Amino acid sequence: MKMEEKFEPKIVAFLCKWCSSAGSDLAGVSRLKYPPNVVPITVMCSGSVSPNYIFSAFKKGADGVLVSGCHPGDCHYMKGNYYARRRITLVKELLDFIGIEPQRFHMSWVSAAEGAKFTEIISDFVKELEPLGPQNKLRSNL
């Protein structure tokens, strides 16, 4: 008997080096459990996440993309996350406008102390993506 394969969404997470990446690390060292569906990519600052990264992630087959940075006011570079917030607002609206499910793209603030919040965000994200199925809209069809 063939087992029905369960859809496992793939999430690409751009985590800033100083807060969110440290937060995900904390989740690891505290032995908190969260779904293994996430591919973390450490960037220097959420403000350095170009929209190209996000579109590229979707093109290369990500089912969901997460951009995560320090809480407002806590940015290591003083104001990088404020710039990110503006830019990501526009990206989110644009993706929604062309018909990409809004659940596929999220932004979050995760500090270095919020390991628990990080696990929660990832588990919720996976739960949201499961009913949507694979993302084939922007996936490269070359």
Added chain:
Amino acid sequence: MVTLEELKDNCRQILKEGKVKYIIGYKRKNGQYMTVPAFLDRIEEVDHLVWDPSCIYNLVRYLRDEKMRKEKEKEPDTRPVGVIVKGCDSRAVNILIQENYITRDDVYIIGVSCEKSGIVDEKKLTKKFAGKDIRKLDFAGNGKIQVTCGTKNSVVPAEEILADRCIECTIPTPIVFDVLFGEKTDREVPDPFKTIKELESFDTTRKWEFWKEEMDKCIRCYACRSVCPMCYCDECVADSISLAVKPDTTAEEKAHKIRWVEKSPVISENFNYHLIRAMHLAGRCVDCGECDRVCPVDIPLRYLNRKMEKESLDHFGYTAGMEPEKPTLVSCFREDDPEEFIL
């Protein structure tokens, strides 16, 4: 109303005084009613100058060519270039100044107000006057346009033949100018973002179906990029031509030259290109509608840029090209920018 004679007189005057190197304006296409851009550097040529509802082009684009030319010359003529701008075009000049691409002294701005009317959409015009010999278009004042067919004049309400962007335009008067012709007018538009709101009201599947069909058509001719006054980068992120790999290209160089967009005109790459373009024009697009007009396969590219315009106004209260001394949309922030969507 803009009086063409006054406009011509002013152009003759500044050319005579040597205030400007040349003037970029509009002239009639050989015996047709539509116009083409004209570069006037002699006083006699000013006679050909035209200002009517067929002046569809955004002449600000040519300031880029002028800048590139100037950079190559050993002893460049530093006099400004005269350019005839409509309301939307003047905001494009403002953005170039805001981004330090040109300085205010590089350009002598001759503003013309569209007042209650605007620029025609050639498709709508030829549809309305199908089979008729259109000779000339004129502003008739009070939101009307006079169309001369053969020897017969007919006056039609502007909305019937105006370009979509002109119907939605709220800033018909140039913001920045050295000399202005026509009146400063406000335009009451009940809902400037009506089409965008309609598209937004679709559900996800329908939105996707709509855009997928449009993007499938794209042949990647890059006409939208070539015509855009805002696309002035020396090396476009979408171009892999300049990223040619030669035998002596090092691994490091390759790593630094990522191919964000492949050249093949397939849906995913077309989407990528147009999404990147929309992002790069966010807070910069002045809705001059040129990309829309030149698209050989009629993709409504304006909608993407218009959507970004709507969001920058809704979320950040920012309209492109209004205040050149302030920072651009994405190079500044407010601490209380909306963040309801952030987890």
